[in-house]
Amino acid sequence: MVTVLSVGGSIVAPDNPDPDFLNRFAALVREWLAEDASRKLILVVGGGGPARSYQQAYRAISPAASDEQADWIGIMATRLNAQLLKAVFADLCLTDVVYDPTAVEVFTGKILVAAGWKPGFSTDNDAVLLAERFNAPTVINLSNIAKVYTDDPRVNPEAKPIDEISWKEFRQIVGDEWVPGKNVPFDPVASLHAQKAGLSVVCAAGRDIENLRAILDGKPFTGTKIAG
């Protein structure tokens, strides 16, 4: 049984890598995998603070900055974070970090680590492609926010948290347009793809390890389910 976790860069490397979080996360993952030999995990890792600061530097320097170049810069940040996770799980992760999610042939070991692929979307979309490929019905999307809100709560203090939402309604919140480095609970391209594929997504706070344990165990959790 393969479970797909989209691990937001905002929790792996908010500004710099967060070794305290990674340590607690690694302990939980190891414990959970050891409990049942049939469990396997795909960890799709985002770019976090470094992706944004390098993209911003590029835009500050280049008046005619292109989205494609900005995306490539972000992709490289996701690959650096992914290589860190692969090293942390070296004994369980036997294959190279996946870049092209449509070309994965084998999944030996207990963990597969994936990073950014190509311009036009975020690692959320790579997670959707991998979920389809490995028949996982749900993507667990771990971020720096406990729930999806009716609007960005950092911008709009009136925004209300949501427990369950349809893809149609969710896509009205995040829109259709991809912008490199966009901060949204699940990216617009990935959302359309997940809707078409009939996948569900659970958005939750990645740093809350007990809550993550509950999600992995199929128990009641704090977060937002996007489906239907």
Ligand SMILES: Nc1ncnc2c1ncn2[C@@H]1O[C@H](COP(=O)(O)OP(=O)(O)O)[C@@H](O)[C@H]1O
């Ligand atoms: N409707 C919304 N609900 C919740 N968060 C939102 C919403 N719209 C925008 N955001 C922002 O998205 C951020 C999470 O996205 P991001 O920082 O890219 O996370 P990650 O790196 O984990 O993928 C939140 O911190 C929040 O500021």
Ligand SMILES: O=c1ccn([C@@H]2O[C@H](COP(=O)(O)OP(=O)(O)O)[C@@H](O)[C@H]2O)c(=O)[nH]1
């Ligand atoms: O397949 C991918 C994955 C990532 N990115 C770029 O890399 C950035 C960082 O990735 P992501 O948004 O997934 O990181 P996170 O939001 O988790 O920090 C994105 O904003 C995109 O600019 C991309 O172009 N293609």
